[in-house]
Amino acid sequence: MSRFTEVRERTGTRSVKWDMTEKLFKSNEVLPMWVADMDFQAPQAVIDALTERAAHGIFGYTITDELVEGTIYEWLKRQYGWTIDTKWISYSPGVVPSLHMIVQALTKKGDNLLIQTPVYPPFYKVIEQHDRNVITNKLMYKDNRYEIDYEDFENKIVENEVKAFILCNPHNPVGRVWTEKELKKMADICLKHDVLIFSDEIHSDLVLSGHKHLPIASLSEEISKKTITCLSPTKTFNLAGLQASYVVTANDKLKKPMDEMFHAQGMHMLNTMGITALEAAYKHGEAWLKELLEVIEDNKNFAKKYLNETDQIEVVEPEGTYLLWLDCRKMGMEHDELKRFMQETAKVGLNDGASFGIEGEGFMRMNIACPKATLEEGVNRIVKAVKNR
Ligand SMILES: Cc1ncc(COP(=O)(O)O)c(C=O)c1O
Incomplete structure (x- = not known):
């Protein structure tokens, strides 16, 4: 029986899905x-790496060294043809905590932020909990597919002097993997009106046949300077309980205040097992x-x-x-x-x-x-x- 056909009992493992x-x-x-x-x-390579690390028995503070950065660099290059500088990487326990901190670091109270609805519920919270305002660009549903209303997208940005757009790509829950054309069109509008792009790309590896994930920041240098990209191996490899994610920011003017916020919140380091799992998954998964x-x-x-x-x-x-x-x-x-x-x-x-x-x-x-x-x-x-x- 393969690991994809075996029905493994999860009840009793403190599983959010099964024990609640x-x-x-x-x-x-x-x-x-x-x-x-x-x-x-x-x-299996992840389970083996974790088992070996657990057997060592000492779980002190752990660094994300150049080997870890190298695996991230290679993954992004291999999977999406995106070449980054490893200096652009920051770490955080999760994409949702990252979004909370990015919103606090790079926007101000009372600012308006744009999201494309319906969307992953924490997107509302990362804006509203910090006294910023949600502006919605409703996705249009026709012929069994969701599309972007660009006119509304731009109008909402202009009318509300939107400061940042939180992109979900691939999109949860509507399942769209935005195409290069769509991403470029949205990015051009954001550049035109000086809007930052906070791109949640946690589902980037979960792309079905005939589609391809493109990090919006990979489209041009100009776009990358306006974008903060949140990524993680946890959705891809089922490691959510290990809490390991990272953020890629090419623009130091954005990265510096963001990193300061991550440090101030004590959220800039990963846990020992999360680092071990990330490295093994990206290398062997x-x-x-x-x-x-x-x-x-x-x-x-x-x-x-x-x-x-x-x-x-x-x-x-x-x-x-x-x-x-x-x-x-x-x-x-x-x-x-x-x-x-x-x-x-x-x-x-x-x-x-x-x-x-x-x-x-x-x-x-x-x-x-x-x-x-x-x-x-x-x-x-x-x-x-x-x-x-
Ligand atoms: C779009 C999106 N972002 C973020 C998350 C959660 O990320 P994390 O567990 O790293 O906070 C999810 C989980 O379902 C998600 O769908």
Whole structure:
């Protein structure tokens, strides 16, 4: 049995996904398919490296030396053809903490920041919790695909004197992997109006066939000087509990205040195990990642076929991520009723579409990074419940 087919018991591992079911969904019978981690073991090389490091037994403060920087440099070059200077790297325990600190370091109270909705819920919080204002550029949904409304994008920037744009690429939850043309168009508008780009690219390696991830900062030197890119091996290799991420900033005028903020918050260092895992994953994880993407593609096709066949749910075709955005509006339910239906009748634990913004009403998000047996169970529960209602 491969690590992608084995159903490994996660209950009892202090798993957010599996050990909070009763608390969040009011019943242990609910199958959790929500928070974005995977039900797969990490690459063997990562497990071996962690085991070896654990056996040493001393876990003092640990440095991210040039070997770690070298693995990051090589990864970015190999995966996206992006050549960076290792001096551009900063570290942080997570992309969400990074965004909180970047917003505080590079914008002021009362500033307006732009996001493209529906979007990953912490994007609202990293703005609002620091007394900045959310400005939304709503993504347009037509023919099973989300597109950018550029006119609105520019108008919102001009009307609100927007200081920064938080980009999500690939986009969670709508699954778009923005193309070079789209990225260039957004970047040009940002450059024209002096808007900083904070680019969350945590899903950058989770790209399905026929699509390619491009870091927005890699498009031109001019764009890179305006951009801060947040990346991490944790989503790619299922290491979220190890908390290791990094930020790439080519412009020293942005990097300096940002680094000062990271230091002031005591968030500039990684933990021993996170560093070990990052290095092993980037050095030896590529074959595992290739296999993972095949599994996700296969799972996506399976879920899409059976959910679409209900004629009441439409799976938004994802280009990246392992998260399916389900358009359930044909079910004709009020949003709260839809949530209750999935939880109480179908007994699956999905993410509430409305938590991604008002545009997410009538939608739910489903995590398909699980063995086929788990996916089949989840999809069957939904299909059966929809057919019987
Ligand atoms: C777009 C996006 N950014 C950030 C995160 C979380 O990042 P971290 O765990 O590094 O804080 C997620 C997790 O799902 C995500 O989807």
